[in-house]
Each structure stands twice: as structure tokens, then as C-alpha cells.
Amino acid sequence: MSEPRPAYYAAHEGLVAEARPKPELWRLLVGLGLVAVVVTVLNLVLFSVVVGFGSNAVAEGFLTGSTPLAMIILLSSFGFVTLGVRMAVRRLQNRSMGSVLGSFRRSARQFWVVFRALLILGLVIAVLPPYDMGAPLTPNLGLSTWLMLLPLSLLAVLIQTSAEEVLFRGYIQQSLAARFQSPIIWMGLPSLLFALGHYAPAAAGDNAGLIALWSCMFGLLAADLTARSGTLGPAIALHFFNNLIALLLISLPDNLSGLALFILPYDMSDTDMVRGWLYVDFAVMIVGWLTARLALRR
Structure with missing residues (x-):
């Protein structure tokens, strides 16, 4: 006998x-x-x-996201994922993208409610100790340049985070939920795939497994928000808030740092330092999820 769908996930049926x-x-x-x-x-x-209009250095920068233009192009290219999902649901399920996202008005409202709550949380965390990342941050972009790029940067991050949510918490989760009753399957499998996509031992070294575990937990929390709310809005807001901090405010220096205001004084090769902050990220992620849950109850 299949596991019954919990009543608190009733809104998911709309998706x-x-x-x-x-x-x-x-x-x-x-x-x-x-x-x-x-x-x-x-x-x-x-x-x-990109290669045709630039040099090998430009192409390398595009792959690593080491310059502002490279990062904007790289993040915007995630729109191809959304396009692919749109084609897949139309041809194979006879659905529109609107059915994957949920009601646009409701999704947009829930996105703003959650994102606003997360911004307040971020400000509260920012004024609490500790007041540094273990060493002084290194300026990356000048403040005027960063502010000038910010509208495009925000749009690019929104394209990237929306695409991942459309694929994992949208298309895959909904397709599995249409076939299987148990949330263990339709929440768990997309989260495992999401973790697999973030498993990069060549870049993360000994922290690769911990980063994958972080990604799996993030996937489960985003899946929970989606199932409770009945739209992708809250999951996109949580993902957008997380990546806004990691890509636009404080980034690691060795990858995807082109749009960051500051970069950390250590890179992925400093496994002990990175691991310590990963544990902090776990705590912040859970607090962010709880904040989103509370915001949605209003």
C-alpha cells in the first residue's frame, strides 16, 4: 500500500x-x-x-565566471533549462509552464512574502557576531560598479535560481508526484539528483560530500515549501536569497566571483576553513526555511 499524502501537502495537488x-x-x-x-x-x-568574439582568456573567464560579463552570460544561460522544461511539458504532458509554476499572481505574492522575510533575517544575522569571516574580506568590485551592475546581476541570478527550481521542484517533483503517492519519492529523488549535480570533488576536494549533503537538504526544504504553498514562488525566493549572498555579496575567489562585491580570503582548497562555514550554512539554511514557513502562514 502506498504511503498517504500528508494533509499539509494538499496544496501541491494544484501543481x-x-x-x-x-x-x-x-x-x-x-x-x-x-x-x-x-x-x-x-x-x-x-x-x-563567446569564443568567436573573444580570446581564449575570455572563453576561460566564461567557464569560471571570473568577470562580470562572464557571470551575467553564464547565469542567464540557465534560461536554456527553463526553455527545455517548457518544451518537455508541452510535448510530453500537454501542459503549460504556468501549470509548473503555479498561479502567477499567487506565486509572485508568495515569492515576495518569503523574500521580504528572508531579507529581514539576513539583516538580523548581519548585525550579530561574529562580524567577519575569520579574516578581512577582500574587495572585488568597486561599490559604484557593483551598484551599476546590480539590476542585471539580480535578473541573472533570478534566471538561474528559477531555472533550477522549475526543473527540480517543478518538472521532476510534479511528474513523480503524478505517478507516486509517497513524498519520500517525489521529494527525495529530485533532492538526490540536485545533490548529485552539486557533487564536484575536483573543485571541492574533501568537502565535496558535505556540499552535496547541503544541496540535498536544501532540495528537501525547497520541496517542502513547494508542496505546502502550491507554487514555486517560496522555493525560488529561498534559492534566490541564498545565491544572492553567495554570488553577489561574498563569493569564493576561485569560481563564480565575477559579480561579487567581496571575495573571501580563502578558496576551496582551504578545506578546514570552508568546512567550518559550511556548518554555519547548514544552520542558516534551516533558519531560512523556518522563516519562510512562518512568513507563508501570515
Whole structure:
């Protein structure tokens, strides 16, 4: 007997309903294949254009996100994921993107309610000790340059975070929920895939497993917010807030630092220092999720 769907996830049915007429797993697998093809082909075209108009240094900067332009292009390219999902749900489930996101008005309202609460939380955390990251932060972009780029930077981060939520908490989660009753499957499997996508032992070294675990937990918390709210708005807000801090405010110096106001005084190779702050990130992530839950109850 399948595990019954918890009553507090009743709102999730509004997202799953249009996927139920075509719940076959082969549709999801073929759809993911279609997304992969769309993303791969369009990224190859984009990279060819970047190389064609620039040098090898420009191409390398594009891959690592070491310059503002490279980061804006790199983050915006996640729009290819959203395009791929749109094609997959239309062709294989006869759905619109609106059904994946949930009611636009409700999603936008929930996004703002959660994001506003997270901004307040961020300000509270910022004024509490400790007041540094273990060593003085290194300025990366001048304040005037950072502020000038901020509208484009915010849009690029929103494109990137929305795309990941549309794929994992949207398409995959909803497709599995249309086939399986148990949240263990339709919340757990997308979170494991999300963790796998963030497992990078070549870059993270001994911290790769801990980062993957962090990503899996983030996926579960975002899935919970989606199932409780009935839209992707709260999950996108949580993801956007997290990446805004990590990509636009304080970034690691060795990767994706092109839009950051400051960079940390250590990089991924300093495993002990990074691991210590990862534990802090776990705590902040859980507090952020609880804050989002409270904001949605208002």
C-alpha cells in the first residue's frame, strides 16, 4: 500500500493535477533527455559565439565566471533549462509552464512574502557576531560598479535560481508526484539528483560530500515549501536569497566571483576553513526555511 499524502501537502495537488493524465515514467525520462539536449546544444552555440568574439582568456573567464560579463552570460544561460522544461511539458504532458509554476499572481505574492522575510533575517544575522569571516574580506568590485551592475546581476541570478527550481521542484517533483503517492519519492529523488549535480570533488576536494549533503537538504526544504504553498514562488525566493549572498555579496575567489562585491580570503582548497562555514550554512539554511514557513502562514 502506498504511503498517504500528508494533509499539509494538499496544496501541491494544484501543481500535480495537470500532470496526472500522463504520469508514465518514460515521459519524464524522455523529457529530461529533451532538456539535456536543448541545454547542451544551446550552450555549445553560446560558447562558440563567446569564443568567436573573444580570446581564449575570455572563453576561460566564461567557464569560471571570473568577470562580470562572464557571470551575467553564464547565469542567464540557465534560461536554456527553463526553455527545455517548457518544451518537455508541452510535448510530453500537454501542459503549460504556468501549470509548473503555479498561479502567477499567487506565486509572485508568495515569492515576495518569503523574500521580504528572508531579507529581514539576513539583516538580523548581519548585525550579530561574529562580524567577519575569520579574516578581512577582500574587495572585488568597486561599490559604484557593483551598484551599476546590480539590476542585471539580480535578473541573472533570478534566471538561474528559477531555472533550477522549475526543473527540480517543478518538472521532476510534479511528474513523480503524478505517478507516486509517497513524498519520500517525489521529494527525495529530485533532492538526490540536485545533490548529485552539486557533487564536484575536483573543485571541492574533501568537502565535496558535505556540499552535496547541503544541496540535498536544501532540495528537501525547497520541496517542502513547494508542496505546502502550491507554487514555486517560496522555493525560488529561498534559492534566490541564498545565491544572492553567495554570488553577489561574498563569493569564493576561485569560481563564480565575477559579480561579487567581496571575495573571501580563502578558496576551496582551504578545506578546514570552508568546512567550518559550511556548518554555519547548514544552520542558516534551516533558519531560512523556518522563516519562510512562518512568513507563508501570515
